[in-house]
Amino acid sequence: MSEPTGLLLAHRAMLRDLNRLTALLAGASAFPRKRAAAVAEYLEDLCDSIHHHHSAEDEVLWPVLERTAGPHVDLTELADDHAVLDPKLHGVRAGAAALRSTGTVPAALVAALTDLRDTLHEHIGDEERTIVPLIRRHVSDAQ
Numbered sequence: 001m002s003e004p005t006g007l008l009l010a011h012r013a014m015l016r017d018l019n020r021l022t023a024l025l026a027g028a029s030a031f032p033r034k035r036a037a038a039v040a041e042y043l044e045d046l047c048d049s050i051h052h053h054h055s056a057e058d059e060v061l062w063p064v065l066e067r068t069a070g071p072h073v074d075l076t077e078l079a080d081d082h083a084v085l086d087p088k089l090h091g092v093r094a095g096a097a098a099l100r101s102t103g104t105v106p107a108a109l110v111a112a113l114t115d116l117r118d119t120l121h122e123h124i125g126d127e128e129r130t131i132v133p134l135i136r137r138h139v140s141d142a143q
Helices: 005-026 033-072 076-102 107-136
Strands: none
Touching: 005 033, 005 107, 033 076, 033 107, 076 107
8 A cells, every 4th residue: 555755744844844934933023125035935835835735635635535445534624624724824925925025024924824833733643643544554556
């Protein structure tokens, strides 16, 4: 059966970036414009990556799991988690735009990023406890 190494690596990278960026922004009030623009761009890229990741799970992985694992899988809670991610990502993107334009770290950005980080830590923990064993048991490399 399949080993979900790519999925696990993507999770580790997302969480590590979220931890680092949250700490960076919580500990700063402003950046020089060039650094503010670079941080804002990285935040936007991270949001794009997270959106792509959960969309791929919804559109590719979940259907494969539902076909192969059948009654062993209930993705309702994880799909519900995905539904709340886009508004959270939008909040981070809005904060990144404000950071880029002013150089000042908006409190709303720190709050949005902290919320996203905490949500994803919980969601990824749940996902890895439930989905990863199902992938290992029911999904072939070809699938």
